Amino acid sequence: MAPRVLISDKLSDAAVQIFRDRGIDVDFQPDLGKDKDKLLEVIGQYDGLAIRSATKVTEKILAAADNLKVIGRAGIGVDNVDREAASKKGVIVMNTPFGNMITTAEHAIAMMFAVARQIPEASASTHAGKWEKSKFMGVELTGKTLGVIGAGNIGGIVCDRARGLKMKVAAYDPYLSQEKAEKMGVEKVELDDLLARADFITLHVPLTDQTRNILSAENIAKTKKGVRIINCARGGLVDEEALAEALKSGHVAGAAFDVFSVEPATENPLFGLPNVVCTPHLGAATTEAQENVALQVAEQMSDYLLTGAVTNALNMPSVTAEEAKVMGPWIKLADHLGSFIGQMTDEPIKAINILYDGSVAEMNLAALNCSVIAGIMKRANPDVNMVSAPLVAKEKGIKIATTNQAQTGAFEGYIKVTVVTEKRERSIAGTVFSDGKPRFIQIKGINIDAEIGNHMLYTTNEDVPGIIGTLGQTMGENGVNIANFTLGRSGIKGEAIALLYVDEPVPSPVIDKLVKTGMFQQVKPLTFDVA
Structure with a gap:
């Protein structure tokens, strides 16, 4: 289904045509922005909103914008958009700073x-x-x-x-x-x-x-x-x-x-x-400038809605179309790493430290940071996304630190995320293989090679015989099919972990049975958004 864009202010016909040529379903209502009640009534139908200065995008409007992903302002000033409310809602706010x-x-x-x-x-x-x-x-x-x-x-x-x-x-x-x-x-x-x-x-x-x-x-x-x-x-x-x-x-x-x-x-x-x-704020008031910013905002919004490219956003790092194509699997990995940490962490987070190694260290780290933070925050607030996550983290007083370094190991590149709480530090690392699929490669300093699935089970235990049998038998007796089984340990008789990729969520009674065996220090079902 094609994305829907509402143009609620006067934009040139050429800008409207750009949306149509790119396959966007555009609704051109140049006087609608002046009618806040009507805008409030219809805004929930659209993925994008293109405006000039007449439309006032208030917190109330944004609250009703259930499908809205991007607001494009044809011009520099965005005083008519509640940027904080947009960020909390996860809506990207773009302007066109170079058109005039x-x-x-x-x-x-x-x-x-x-x-x-x-x-x-x-x-x-x-x-x-x-x-x-x-x-x-x-x-x-x-x-x-x-x-x-x-x-x-x-x-x-x-x-x-x-x-x-x-x-x-x-x-x-x-x-x-x-x-x-x-x-x-x-x-x-x-x-x-x-x-x-x-x-x-x-x-x-x-x-x-x-x-x-x-x-x-x-x-x-x-x-x-x-x-x-x-x-x-x-x-x-x-x-x-x-x-x-x-x-x-x-x-x-x-x-x-x-x-x-x-x-x-x-x-x-x-x-x-x-x-x-x-003069009455005429700085941008030339025929050429008005045409330029209108065309620019149409291109920017179309790029984002169709390819994920982010240009001239005020509340989100810019990502070019080329970057979006190359970084797609890494952004997904960053989200999975954050999601793992978020699901494993019950106490308040003090700091998030993100390490980028090798090839990934040359990428758009600001965008990857947003994906990691969003993955962590989604457990507490499922509505958080890459736009709103940094703001939520800031409000909670969480410190974000980023380090990038040249390749140090066997992988061309990897991401390692460490979360610091009052009680402990918890870390996980991952990479993207040549097939474009993200993998977990280290948890708690223990090396693994785990494919990521929608439904997983994570366990920790002392490295003793019988763990694999207990896991396999318990899953089999309760009709839970294992798609992939990954093990890792710190050393003989040391700490060991298991990560199971299963076809459906592991029922609570099965979790209880594993806990009652007394063989596991931790048994944790996990879910990931794997497209």
Whole structure:
């Protein structure tokens, strides 16, 4: 059955056609997003939801979205999606961060020109027939210093365009390396240095706890007198009240804002001030950008629903289509390893340590981690998946540690998972053979070679004669067929384990009979989701 996708906002016809061409059953209702009651009524029918900004995906909507697997936002901002609720529900949230990079960068450059030459006010004056030529004295951009706060994707394009305008560019970005700065032809500086030197300051960072009010009253006071400030990134990066005061005092010569702390912005401290250029969040508002993000989100959602490829997800590691194909058996193995540990562990988990050896250490470890954690967590919460598992682990205070290393043993690659509780450590390792089937290769440090089935029985005992006979006879007398029987021991007379792959679940009375023999330290039925 083909996946079903609802488009509840206005997307281009070309984006709709992409879904159809990929074999997706698409329902295009561009005005449905504005009707939250109707959306609530129908959302449970769909595997995917494609939106822009009109649709509000609330916790209530997500609670009703029983089949939803992915939300695709055509654009960068996902303020209209409750990401935490989506993650807890196991729904991937994607955006399209690269579809409007050039458009947003160009808007910032246009706003810089506009405030440098007072173009909006000069235009309004001229339209009014005033011809106030001497009133609108501007400044050149050539030779001026542009301070760029945030030199990532969009900020990097702004740096490139500014250098083309013969500006000197100083960039503040904690994640910008000296090597990358030199390659970009910009000077990497600290924030205070940028504030003191820049003739123009433009912001290109997301809104986080670290960046909120990065241009505070204190930092605005550190700026060069006559500076002009441009914000086409996110509202809340600048203390608008403090900036308004700095504009009134003449310390700041001008400002150009496309984004505001409260939107839609019907009133703001910056409104009505001279040489302040304001636009209504138009950074991505070009025909080309709107088309690009619509096509991009359709491709991303189709890829995920059809192949498992994850691109530009905000709550899940990205996995390319090629990676999904190669990693499929390893992701399944990771889930099985986690599931074994989860079913064996009754006490609260303090830490999960995951070791990747050999070929698997070169794969997408973030995605494999998610699969391991999901496998562990599913015992306590069957609804947990790769999206929600890391969040659940974090809420429980579980520490996750990952180690990767070159090949150390006979296997080309393997994964070892160790769980730490207050009482003990428990570990299991596995690999994927050339047939693509996952295998358990070590439990509690004891080497084995166990095929994984839907229904299994795990036992531990002292290495003494009669164990195999007791297991086989008890299973046979009670009509339980054994598909595969694996044994392992730490040494002669040491600790021994058995792992039986059986055709159906082992009934509780059979478990009780084995326990009553007194030969086993542990008898544990296990289930695995083996496709």
